[in-house]
Amino acid sequence: MKIGFIGLGHMGAGMAARLLKAGHEVSVYNRTRTKADKFIAQGAKAIASASDACRSDAVITMLANDDAVESIVFGKDGIIDSLPVGATHISSSTISVALSGRLAAAHAKAGQRFIAAPVFGRPDVAAEGKLFVVAGGRGTRSRPRHRSSPRSGRKLSSSQIGRRQPIS
Numbered sequence: 001m002k003i004g005f006i007g008l009g010h011m012g013a014g015m016a017a018r019l020l021k022a023g024h025e026v027s028v029y030n031r032t033r034t035k036a037d038k039f040i041a042q043g044a045k046a047i048a049s050a051s052d053a054c055r056s057d058a059v060i061t062m063l064a065n066d067d068a069v070e071s072i073v074f075g076k077d078g079i080i081d082s083l084p085v086g087a088t089h090i091s092s093s094t095i096s097v098a099l100s101g102r103l104a105a106a107h108a109k110a111g112q113r114f115i116a117a118p119v120f121g122r123p124d125v126a127a128e129g130k131l132f133v134v135a136g137g138r139g140t141r142s143r144p145r146h147r148s149s150p151r152s153g154r155k156l157s158s159s160q161i162g163r164r165q166p167i168s
């Protein structure tokens with residue numbers, strides 16, 4: 001799979017390395033360019049911008065916070081303007097619910113797919129490929145997996161687990 005990876009900090013570094021090891025065609029972008037060098041030495045494609053990372057089936061962002069994600073997604077030559085119709089943005093940063101909602105709406109308007117996929121685990125866990133990922137988004141083809149709410153015992157869909165909203 002062709003994957004663009006943006007944000008090679010403590011968490012992103014481990015995640016990008018795992019994707020490379022798994023054999024994906026990964027292009028890497030980081031604001032501080034030198035952090036991309038070791039991934040390029042491991043076989044990642046060198047690119048010059050976040051926009052270039054969008055020439056992929058999916059682009060993953062692992063950035064510090066709301067401000068960083070906003071600038072990379074909505075800024076000049078950002079993901080919204082660069083990602084092809086039908087391609088997917090997977091956002092793994094820990095961001096506000098409000099920004100996640102804005103991202104979902106903007107990607108839908110642009111004909112792109114958006115998956116909110118925040119992670120649990122420390123950088124060493126990321127490097128081992130053992131992060132716990134809570135993924136949710138519209139338009140996924142997989143059947144929802146249901147789990148029980150720890151509080152009420154009622155079922156939660158996979159897209160609702162992160163929001164803890166009980167259904168039926």
Ligand SMILES: NC(=O)c1ccc[n+]([C@@H]2O[C@H](COP(=O)([O-])OP(=O)(O)OC[C@H]3O[C@@H](n4cnc5c(N)ncnc54)[C@H](OP(=O)(O)O)[C@@H]3O)[C@@H](O)[C@H]2O)c1
Binds near residue numbers: 030068069093
């Ligand atoms: N560390 C943890 O244990 C942990 C655990 C679970 C979840 N998280 C979440 O995972 C995310 C990443 O955490 P981290 O520990 O990897 O952080 P980090 O090491 O500080 O890395 C942050 C990344 O964001 C980039 N960045 C920051 N501001 C930017 C901006 N304005 N424009 C473009 N890029 C920008 C940084 O680029 P530069 O290299 O240029 O600074 C770097 O690639 C955060 O949302 C965090 O809450 C972290």
